[in-house]
Amino acid sequence: xxxxxxxxxxxxxxxxxxxxxxxxxxxxxxxxxxxxxxxxxxxxxxxxxxxxxxxxxxxxxxxxxxxxxxxxxxxxxxxxxxxxxxxxxxxxxxxxxxxxxxxxxxxxxxxxxxxxxxxxxxxxxxxxxxxxxxxxxxxxxxxxxxxxxxxxxxxxxxxxxxxxxxxxxxxxxxxxxxxxxxxxxxxxxxxxxxxx
Numbered sequence: 001x002x003x004x005x006x007x008x009x010x011x012x013x014x015x016x017x018x019x020x021x022x023x024x025x026x027x028x029x030x031x032x033x034x035x036x037x038x039x040x041x042x043x044x045x046x047x048x049x050x051x052x053x054x055x056x057x058x059x060x061x062x063x064x065x066x067x068x069x070x071x072x073x074x075x076x077x078x079x080x081x082x083x084x085x086x087x088x089x090x091x092x093x094x095x096x097x098x099x100x101x102x103x104x105x106x107x108x109x110x111x112x113x114x115x116x117x118x119x120x121x122x123x124x125x126x127x128x129x130x131x132x133x134x135x136x137x138x139x140x141x142x143x144x145x146x147x148x149x150x151x152x153x154x155x156x157x158x159x160x161x162x163x164x165x166x167x168x169x170x171x172x173x174x175x176x177x178x179x180x181x182x183x184x185x186x187x188x189x190x191x192x193x194x195x196x
Contacts, residue, residue, distance in 0.1 A: 013114040014058035018065060019107055020048045022072055031067030034060040061108045069103035070095070165192065 020026050027047035028038035039060065041048040048054060048064075056064075073095040084090055120128075165171045168188040175182045180194055 011058040011062075013116055015111045015114065016056055016058050016061040016108040017053055017111050018048070018056050018061040019053045019109070020050055020068060021107060022068065023050045024071075024075075025049045026064070026068050026071065030071045032064050033067075034063050039064055055111065058110075062104065065104040065107040066100065068107055069100050072103060073100065171195070 025047055026032045026049075030047070032039050032047040038046045039048065039054070039056070040046055041052050041054060077094045082090060165174070165188070168191065171188055171191045172182070172184060174195060175191060178195070182191055182194055
């Protein structure tokens with residue numbers, strides 16, 4: 001597969017089904033990862049078990065398919081003859097590009113293509129952010145109103161409020177604050193009755 005920009009763009013929205021057709025578990029140590037992040041299989045286990053299938057974006061699926069193909073070809077290379085008739089080691093590539101590509105393609109099946117999202121201008125992005133902030137503020141205002149309603153329902157009516165004073169001086173200050181005429185020489189109990 002050529003790695004041209006056009007092919008990458010064409011594959012950006014494809015979804016593939018990746019199937020580990022091998023009998024061994026394909027772990028993240030073996031290359032079941034994309035961009036340094038392991039791909040998880042069923043039940044959140046790192047890697048994909050033998051026979052397991054997973055839906056993936058094309059680029060992730062193809063990358064792990066190539067890595068699985070490399071692992072498979074390396075395992076099969078152990079079955080090859082290692083020495084020639086004279087006892088010299090045979091130096092040969094474990095795979096060629098065509099064999100690797102063919103085996104990698106056998107692990108993935110194209111399922112469908114997603115629609116390309118509509119490109120957004122920076123202005124569109126900013127106005128979406130404004131709308132998000134406005135909805136956040138409206139949500140906060142609604143919460144404030146709920147708190148106010150809750151406070152109003154729990155606050156006793158003004159006539160139910162019972163004031164307690166520690167000394168006569170506090171009673172006098174409260175009377176002056178409310179503008180109630182009073183005799184400063186009266187007892188604290190009589191002054192408190194004026195407040196009631």
